[in-house]
Amino acid sequence: MKITTETGERHVLAVTVDNEAGILAKITGLFSARGYNIESLTVADISADHALSRITIVTSGPPAVIDQIIAQLDRLVPVHQVTDLTDQGAHVEREIALVKVAGTGEKRIEALRLADVFRAKVVDTTLSSFIFEITGNSDKVDRFIALMRECGLVEVGRTGIVAIARGPEAL
Amino acid sequence: MKEMSGADMVVQALVDLGVDTVFGYPGGAVLPIYDALFNHPSIKHVLVRHEQAATHAAEGYARSTGKPGVVLVTSGPGATNAVTGITDALLDSIPMVVLTGQVPTTLIGTDAFQECDTVGITRHCTKHNYLVMDPDRLGAVIHEAFYIATHGRPGPVVIDIPKNVQVATGSYSVPEKIEHQSYRPQVEPDAGAIAQAIDMIAAAERPIFYTGGGVINAGPDASAALRQLVSLTGAPITSTLMGLGAFPSDDPKWLGMLGMHGTYESNMAMNRADLIIAVGARFDDRVTGRLDAFAPEAKKIHIDIDRSSINKIVPVDIAVVGDAGRALDALIAAWADKGHKARDLGEWWRRIDGWRATRCLDFPEKKDAGAEIMPQRAVKALFDATRGRDPIITTEVGQHQMWAAQHFGFAAPNRWLTSGGLGTMGYGFPAAVGAQIAHPNRLVVCIAGEASLQMNIQEMGTVSQYRLPVKIFILNNEWMGMVRQWQELTYESRYSNSYSDSLPDFVKLAAAYGWTGLRIDTLGELEDGIRQMIETPGPVIVDCRVAKLANCFPMIPSGAAHTDMILQPSDVTGKMDDEAKALV
Ligand SMILES: Cc1ncc(C[n+]2csc(CCOP(=O)(O)OP(=O)(O)O)c2C)c(N)n1
Ligand SMILES: [Mg+2]
Numbered sequence: 116m117k118i119t120t121e122t123g124e125r126h127v128l129a130v131t132v133d134n135e136a137g138i139l140a141k142i143t144g145l146f147s148a149r150g151y152n153i154e155s156l157t158v159a160d161i162s163a164d165h166a167l168s169r170i171t172i173v174t175s176g177p178p179a180v181i182d183q184i185i186a187q188l189d190r191l192v193p194v195h196q197v198t199d200l201t202d203q204g205a206h207v208e209r210e211i212a213l214v215k216v217a218g219t220g221e222k223r224i225e226a227l228r229l230a231d232v233f234r235a236k237v238v239d240t241t242l243s244s245f246i247f248e249i250t251g252n253s254d255k256v257d258r259f260i261a262l263m264r265e266c267g268l269v270e271v272g273r274t275g276i277v278a279i280a281r282g283p284e285a286l
Numbered sequence: 287m288k289e290m291s292g293a294d295m296v297v298q299a300l301v302d303l304g305v306d307t308v309f310g311y312p313g314g315a316v317l318p319i320y321d322a323l324f325n326h327p328s329i330k331h332v333l334v335r336h337e338q339a340a341t342h343a344a345e346g347y348a349r350s351t352g353k354p355g356v357v358l359v360t361s362g363p364g365a366t367n368a369v370t371g372i373t374d375a376l377l378d379s380i381p382m383v384v385l386t387g388q389v390p391t392t393l394i395g396t397d398a399f400q401e402c403d404t405v406g407i408t409r410h411c412t413k414h415n416y417l418v419m420d421p422d423r424l425g426a427v428i429h430e431a432f433y434i435a436t437h438g439r440p441g442p443v444v445i446d447i448p449k450n451v452q453v454a455t456g457s458y459s460v461p462e463k464i465e466h467q468s469y470r471p472q473v474e475p476d477a478g479a480i481a482q483a484i485d486m487i488a489a490a491e492r493p494i495f496y497t498g499g500g501v502i503n504a505g506p507d508a509s510a511a512l513r514q515l516v517s518l519t520g521a522p523i524t525s526t527l528m529g530l531g532a533f534p535s536d537d538p539k540w541l542g543m544l545g546m547h548g549t550y551e552s553n554m555a556m557n558r559a560d561l562i563i564a565v566g567a568r569f570d571d572r573v574t575g576r577l578d579a580f581a582p583e584a585k586k587i588h589i590d591i592d593r594s595s596i597n598k599i600v601p602v603d604i605a606v607v608g609d610a611g612r613a614l615d616a617l618i619a620a621w622a623d624k625g626h627k628a629r630d631l632g633e634w635w636r637r638i639d640g641w642r643a644t645r646c647l648d649f650p651e652k653k654d655a656g657a658e659i660m661p662q663r664a665v666k667a668l669f670d671a672t673r674g675r676d677p678i679i680t681t682e683v684g685q686h687q688m689w690a691a692q693h694f695g696f697a698a699p700n701r702w703l704t705s706g707g708l709g710t711m712g713y714g715f716p717a718a719v720g721a722q723i724a725h726p727n728r729l730v731v732c733i734a735g736e737a738s739l740q741m742n743i744q745e746m747g748t749v750s751q752y753r754l755p756v757k758i759f760i761l762n763n764e765w766m767g768m769v770r771q772w773q774e775l776t777y778e779s780r781y782s783n784s785y786s787d788s789l790p791d792f793v794k795l796a797a798a799y800g801w802t803g804l805r806i807d808t809l810g811e812l813e814d815g816i817r818q819m820i821e822t823p824g825p826v827i828v829d830c831r832v833a834k835l836a837n838c839f840p841m842i843p844s845g846a847a848h849t850d851m852i853l854q855p856s857d858v859t860g861k862m863d864d865e866a867k868a869l870v
Contacts, residue, residue, distance in 0.1 A: 133468060137405060144410050186594035192414040192434055195468040
C-alpha cells in the first residue's frame, strides 16, 4: 500500500492575534496537528499598546484545505481575524535576507556588481567579506542567494514573508 | 472590588458562577485551594480515586445537567492524569473547566518537583487554556474560562494556577458582562440561509434529518424544536451516537442510529436521500463510511455552531452557522411564514419501510431458561425493566456500547452519556458517578464491558464514600469484544491479546467495597436479576454473563459504503485488503 498526499496552491494568510504567551505554539501546533503546511511564518507585535500581533503565514493546499485552515485558525480563542491575502487579490509581499559572502579578487567584485543589480545594500564589509541586505519578494531573494552561491556565499539569514493588501483599506 | 488570596478568589468565583460541585484530588500544588474549600457551605467537593475519573465524572455531570463540569487537580501527575478526560471533552464538545495547580512562578521551568508544562501539554486538547501569573487577573480569567467553556461549541478549558498565585492576594470582582475581545461565536443563524434551507426542505422528495450531539448541547428546547420540525415536515430522522435522546425512539419517524453500527434503514435512507438536513453533527468517519460513496444523490444543509465543521469532510450546499436550537426555531418560523405544507412523502416512506423489513437489529437466540444470554437481549431486558423510571444510562466503550445504542430507547435528551469522539474505555463508570451526584434520586446505570470497567474500577471507593446508588451492569463476555470482532473481520480470527484473562470475581469485589454484587448466568435469571439490581438500595454491580462470541451487527466495515453493510455473521469473510486494514 502506498500513502498518497494532495498538493495545492500557495496562500498567504494574515492573522491578527492577542499578543499572549503560547499563541505562536498554538498556531504552529494547529498546523502540525492537522497536517497543514507552513512554508513561512512571521510574527510581530503591531499595536501601540502591544496587545495585538500579526502573524503572516504562507501555506499551501487544495482550496478545501485552505478553507479549513482559515476556519480552524478563526475558532482559536485568541485569534481576532484571519484574512486570505491571496484570495483577496493584489497584495505586496516582502522579506529581508542578510547574505554573507567571503572572497577576494574577481569573485568579490562580481558579488558587488550583482548586489548592485539586485539593489542589495552592503551593511557590513571587511577586506575579504560583505554582508548584503536584500529586500523583495521571495523569488527575488532566492535568485540573489543562488547567484551568491557562485560568489563565495557563507551564510544566510531570512525573515520570512510579511504581506499586506494593496489599496487604502485596512484589513 | 475585594482584596483576597488567589485561593479564596478561586472559591469565590466558583460560588459566583453558581458551581455546586467540584470533582477533584488534592496535592501539594493545590493545597491552598483545598484549604479554602474546607467545610465549604455550598460547594461540594467529590473526592475521586484517580484524576482521569474526575474529568469523566465532570463530563457525566455536564452531559446530564447541561451545566459545566468542574475539576480540581494538582500539578504534574494530577494534571497529566486529567489529560484523557480533557481530550474526551474536547472531542465530544462537553463544557468543562479544569483547575490545575502549578509550581510557584519562581520555579517554573526549573524541573521543580511535580512540575509539568500543563498549558503546553493541554494546548491542543483544550478549547482554550491559561497559565495565571498574576493574582489580580485570576478572578477575571476564571469568569472568562466558564464563558468560553459554555459558549459557542462547548469544550474544556484549563486554568493552571501556580501555588504562589494561590497564596498571594489580589483584587477580585464579578465582571458585569463577559464580552470576549476575539471570541464571539455566531449564535444567530443567517436569515438568508434559513430561507433557502426551508425551501429546500419543503421541496425535497426524499429528505432525512441527520442530527448529533449539537442538538443536545443546545439544550432541551432544541430537542423540542427538532421534534416540531420533524413533525411539520413528516421526514424521517436518524442520529449519531452522541445525538441519541434528542428525538424519541418510539416515534415512527425515528430510524435509529446511523453509521458503522447504525441501522440498515438509516444508512440506506442516507444513501438514497435527495436532501440531508444535518443538525449539530459533524460527518464523522464512523458516520459517513466511504466518503466518495456517501449520500451521492443528496443536497446537504449543515447547521453547526462551529464554522470549521462545515465542509470539513463533506462539502455542503447550504451552511447555517449558529446554535442548533435557534436555527431550528428559525426554520420552524420560516416554514409557517412561507406557508409551506408537508409534501406527500409516501413513496419515500414505502422504500424506508422496505429497508426496515430486514429487521437488521434482530439477533439469533435460544429462548429456554437455561440458555446463555445474548448481550442484545440483556440490553433490551434492562430497557424494558427501566421504562417509566427515566434512567440515565452511561456506557463504556466496545460492543456493549453499540448494543446499548442500538437496543436501549431514549425519550429525552441528557439521559445517554457515552464517549463518542475519543472512544475512551474507562469513561462510563466515572461518568455515572458524576451523573448520580447531579441527580441523587435518579436511576443511573452504567452499561459496561468487563474490560473497560477495569480502567477506572477504583471509583467503587468514591461511590461508597458518597453513598451513591450507582448501578453497574456488566455485559461480561470475557473478551475485549470489539477488538475480537475486528480480529475476526480482518485477521482471520487471530485473537492477539484480546481475551479478558484473570478477571476479578466482581461479586466479591462488590463485597470488598461494601456494594451489593449480583451474578446473572442464564436467560432465566435475567429479568429477576435486573429487577433485583434496580430494587436494591445503594450501589450494585451486576456481573451479567453473556454469549462470549457474539458480534455486533449491522456493521459497515471501515472504508465501506453505507450500502455495503454486513448484516449478519455469515457475511464476514475474515480478510481485508491493506487499504481497509489501514483505516481505524
Ligand atoms: C483507553 C482505550 N484503550 C483501548 C481502546 C480500544 N478498544 C476499543 S473497544 C475495546 C475492548 C473493550 O472491551 P470490553 O470493555 O470488554 O467491551 P466489549 O467490546 O467486550 O463489549 C478496546 C480495547 C479504547 N477504546 N480505549
Ligand atoms: Mg467484554
